[in-house]
Amino acid sequence: MDLSYTPEEEEFRARLREWLTKALPTLPAKPSPDDWPGRRAYDLGWQRMLYDAGYAAVHWDAAPTLRLIFLEETERAGAPYVGANFVGLLHAGPTIAAEGTPAQRARWLPPILRGEQVWCQGFSEPDAGSDLASLRTRARRDGDAYVVTGSKIWTSHAEVADWCELLVRTDPDAPRHRGITWLAMPMDADGITVRPLRTLAGSAEFAEVFLDEVRVPVANRVGEENDGWRVTMVTLSFERGTAFVGEVVACRRVLGELAREARGNGRWDDPALRRRLGRLDAEFRALWRLTQWNVSEAEASGGVPGVGGSVFKLRYSHARQELYDTAAEILGPGALDLDRPWVLDRLSSLSYTIAAGTSQIQRGIVAERILGLPRGR
Amino acid sequence: MNVRFRLTDDQRALRAGVRELLARCFGREALRAAVGAPGRLDRTLWRILGEAGFFALRLPEADGGVGLGLPEAVLAFEEAGRALLPGPLVATHLAAGGVPGAAHGETVVVAVDGELAEWLDAADVVRGDASGAVPLRSVDPLTPLHRLPGPGIPDPAAGGPDPVAVLLTAAEQLGTAGRVCELAVEHARTREQFGRPIGAFQAVQHLCADLLVRTETARAAVYAAAVTAGPADIAAARLLADEAAVRGARDCLQVHGGMGFTWEADVHLHLKRAWVRAQRAGGGAQGEELLAAVLAG
Numbered sequence: 276m277d278l279s280y281t282p283e284e285e286e287f288r289a290r291l292r293e294w295l296t297k298a299l300p301t302l303p304a305k306p307s308p309d310d311w312p313g314r315r316a317y318d319l320g321w322q323r324m325l326y327d328a329g330y331a332a333v334h335w336d337a338a339p340t341l342r343l344i345f346l347e348e349t350e351r352a353g354a355p356y357v358g359a360n361f362v363g364l365l366h367a368g369p370t371i372a373a374e375g376t377p378a379q380r381a382r383w384l385p386p387i388l389r390g391e392q393v394w395c396q397g398f399s400e401p402d403a404g405s406d407l408a409s410l411r412t413r414a415r416r417d418g419d420a421y422v423v424t425g426s427k428i429w430t431s432h433a434e435v436a437d438w439c440e441l442l443v444r445t446d447p448d449a450p451r452h453r454g455i456t457w458l459a460m461p462m463d464a465d466g467i468t469v470r471p472l473r474t475l476a477g478s479a480e481f482a483e484v485f486l487d488e489v490r491v492p493v494a495n496r497v498g499e500e501n502d503g504w505r506v507t508m509v510t511l512s513f514e515r516g517t518a519f520v521g522e523v524v525a526c527r528r529v530l531g532e533l534a535r536e537a538r539g540n541g542r543w544d545d546p547a548l549r550r551r552l553g554r555l556d557a558e559f560r561a562l563w564r565l566t567q568w569n570v571s572e573a574e575a576s577g578g579v580p581g582v583g584g585s586v587f588k589l590r591y592s593h594a595r596q597e598l599y600d601t602a603a604e605i606l607g608p609g610a611l612d613l614d615r616p617w618v619l620d621r622l623s624s625l626s627y628t629i630a631a632g633t634s635q636i637q638r639g640i641v642a643e644r645i646l647g648l649p650r651g652r
Numbered sequence: 653m654n655v656r657f658r659l660t661d662d663q664r665a666l667r668a669g670v671r672e673l674l675a676r677c678f679g680r681e682a683l684r685a686a687v688g689a690p691g692r693l694d695r696t697l698w699r700i701l702g703e704a705g706f707f708a709l710r711l712p713e714a715d716g717g718v719g720l721g722l723p724e725a726v727l728a729f730e731e732a733g734r735a736l737l738p739g740p741l742v743a744t745h746l747a748a749g750g751v752p753g754a755a756h757g758e759t760v761v762v763a764v765d766g767e768l769a770e771w772l773d774a775a776d777v778v779r780g781d782a783s784g785a786v787p788l789r790s791v792d793p794l795t796p797l798h799r800l801p802g803p804g805i806p807d808p809a810a811g812g813p814d815p816v817a818v819l820l821t822a823a824e825q826l827g828t829a830g831r832v833c834e835l836a837v838e839h840a841r842t843r844e845q846f847g848r849p850i851g852a853f854q855a856v857q858h859l860c861a862d863l864l865v866r867t868e869t870a871r872a873a874v875y876a877a878a879v880t881a882g883p884a885d886i887a888a889a890r891l892l893a894d895e896a897a898v899r900g901a902r903d904c905l906q907v908h909g910g911m912g913f914t915w916e917a918d919v920h921l922h923l924k925r926a927w928v929r930a931q932r933a934g935g936g937a938q939g940e941e942l943l944a945a946v947l948a949g
C-alpha cells in the first residue's frame with residue numbers, strides 16, 4: 276500500500292499547477308446560470324484552453340492516477356468544472372472511442388477535444404427512468420437513415436447541444452435489452468423540439484426532447500443495430516467511475532469554509548455542531564481515500580472503472596447532502612435566503628441520490644453484482 | 653506510474669497467513685469454549701500468537717521483532733477482529749520491546765487509557781493507573797471489564813490516546829465489519845422464505861448493500877491512515893470503522909431474524925465486541941472534536 280506519487284507524476288502535477296496559475300487569470304467572467312449561450316461559450320472556451328495546453332484528452336488516455344491529479348489540481352486552483360462538456364468528455368466521447376469506427380472517431384472526437392461541440396445524453400424517457408431498458412423511442416429503418424419518433428426527458432444541456440447520444444428501440448419484438456440501438460443525433464435535425472424544464476433550484480438545467488420523424492443517418496450508429504445496450508453499459512461505467520473526484524476535493528474545501536463561518540457566527544460553541552462537522556471531515560477524508568483505492572484498482576485492471584463506483588456513489592451522494600444540511604444548520608434562518616452561499620448548492624445536492632442511477636438502484640447493483648445475492652423482485 | 657494504494661503480494665500473503673493461523677488456533681470451537689469460560693485468558697493461545705510474531709510485528713528485527721510496519725499490523729489486527737480473538741491485543745502489541753516478555757507472548761499487558769479497563773485480572777503488567785478499578789458484569793462474554801473511578805479519558809496535555817492504539821482498534825472494528833457483512837450475505841443467500849432466498853427481497857438486499865458500503869469506505873480510511881500515520885487520518889479511520897462495525901453488526905442481526913437474537917449464533921458476539929471497542933479512547937466525541945479542531949485550523 277503506497278500513497279506516494281512517482282517523480283513523473285509529481286512533474287505532471289507541477290507543470291499543471293504552473294500552467295493553471297498562468298491560464299486561470301485569462302478566463303473571461305463567469306456567465307450567469309440562466310445565460311445558456313454564455314455558459315456554452317465559457318465551457319467550450321475552457322476546453323479549448325485545455326486543448327491548446329495538451330490536457331484535452333486527460334479523461335481518455337491518461338493513466339487513472341494522472342486523471343486523479345488533474346481533477347484534484349484543477350479543483351484546488353478553482354478552475355471551471357467540465358460543465359457543458361460533461362457528456363462529450365465523460366459519456367459519448369469515451370463510448371465512441373471504445374466502440375466507434377475509425378471514421379466515426381475521426382469525425383466526432385476531435386471537435387469534443389477542441390471545445391467546439393457540445394453533446395447531450397438522450398437516455399431517460401417519461402416512462403423509462405430507472406428501468407432504462409424499457410425505453411420506447413422508436414427508430415424505423417428507411418433507406419440509409421433511421422426515422423426516430425418518441426420523447427426523451429431530463430436531458431441536461433439539450434438546449435445548447437450540437438449532438439445527442441440517443442438510445443432508440445430498433446426491434447420492438449426482441450427481448451428488451453436486445454432491441455436497443457445507440458445513435459448520434461444532430462440536434463439541428465428537423466423534427467426535434469426542445470422544451471426546457473425548470474429544476475427546483477429555479478434554473479433550466481435539463482429539458483424534454485420531443486422527436487417527430489427525425490431522420491438520423493445509419494452512418495451515425497455506433498455499434499451494431501440492436502447492440503446498443505452493451506454499448507451503453509460502457510458509458511455508464513465511465514459515469515460512475517471517476518466522475519466525482521473534483522467534487523470530493525471541493526467538498527473538503529467547503530467544510531473548511533463552513534468551520535470558518537461557524538466560528539464567526541458563534542455556532543461553533545455548540546458541541547453537537549462541532550461533532551457533526553468533525554464527522555463530516557472523517558467522511559470526506561474516507562471518500563478521498565476510497566477514490567484513490569478505486570483508481571488504483573482501475574489501474575490494475577487496465578483502466579476500466581468497475582462496479583466499485585456504485586459503492587462510492589452511494590456514500591458520496593449521501594455525504595454531499597449531509598454537508599449542505601450542515602451548512603443550513605450553521606446558516607440558521609439564512610439557510611432560506613437564496614443569496615447566501617451554499618443555499619443553491621443545498622438545493623442541487625438533492626439530485627445526487629437520483630441522477631445517474633438512484634440510490635435504490637445502486638444498492639440493487641451492489642447487492643446483486645458485487646455481493647452476488649439472487650436477482651431481486 | 654501510479655499511486656499503488658492496493659495490497660502488495662506480501663501483504664496479501666500476510667493476511668492469508670494470519671487468517672489461517674487464527675482458524676487453526678482459534679476456530680469456532682475454541683471461540684465457543686472461550687464464551688463458556690468467561691474471564692479466562694488462554695495463555696497457550698497467547699504464546700502461539702507471540703511465537704507467530706503477532707505482538708512483535710513492528711519491532712525491528714535487530715530487537716528480535718518481525719520488522720514490519722503499521723500497514724501490516726493493521727492487516728493482522730483486522731484478522732484478529734474478524735476472528736473475535738480475545739485478550740488485550742492492542743496493549744500487548746504496543747508493549748512489545750518495552751515490557752519484557754510482551755513481544756513473544758509470555759507477558760500479558762493491559763493499558764488503562766479510558767473509563768474502562770479490559771482484562772485487568774489477567775494482566776501481568778498494567779500500564780497506567782488502575783487504582784480504584786471496580787469489576788463490572790461485562791456485556792461481552794469475551795471481554796472482562798473494570799470501571800475506573802477517575803476522569804478516565806487521558807489528560808490531553810499528556811498527548812491524548814496513543815494514535816497507534818486508536819488505529820489498531822479501528823483495524824479490529826474493520827475486521828468485524830467485513831465479517832458481519834459476509835455473515836449477513838451468507839444467510840441472505842441460504843435462508844428461504846416465501847419460496848425464495850430472503851436475499852432476493854429488496855429490503856434485505858439494501859441492508860446488505862449498506863453493510864458493504866460502510867465496510868469498504870472504512871477500509872479505505874483505515875488502510876490510508878496506516879500509510880500516513882497522521883493523527884487526523886487515524887481519528888477519521890476510527891470514526892468510520894466504529895460505525896461500520898456497530899451498525900454492521902446490528903444490520904447483520906436483523907438479517908438473521910430470530911436466529912440473530914440467540915446466544916447460539918455468533919452475531920451477538922460481534923455486536924458486543926464492537927460496542928466494547930467503540931468505548932476505547934479516541935472514538936466518538938474525542939475523534940470528532942479532534943477533526944473539528946483541525947478544520948478550524
Ligand SMILES: Cc1cc2nc3c(=O)[nH]c(=O)nc-3n(C[C@H](O)[C@H](O)[C@H](O)COP(=O)(O)OP(=O)(O)OC[C@H]3O[C@@H](n4cnc5c(N)ncnc54)[C@H](O)[C@@H]3O)c2cc1C
Pocket residue numbers: 395396397398399401403404405406428429430431432481626629630631632633634635636854
Ligand atoms: C439533475 C438530473 C440530470 C439528469 N440528466 C440526465 C441526462 O442528461 N440524460 C438522461 O438520459 N437522463 C438524465 N437524468 C435522468 C436520471 O437518470 C433519472 O432521473 C433516474 O435514472 C431515475 O429515473 P426516474 O426519474 O424516471 O425515476 P423512477 O425510475 O421513476 O424512480 C422513482 C423512485 O422509485 C424508485 N425505484 C424505481 N425502480 C425501483 C426498483 N426497481 N427498486 C427500488 N426502487 C425503485 C427510485 O429509486 C426512485 O426513488 C437526470 C436526472 C437528474 C435529476
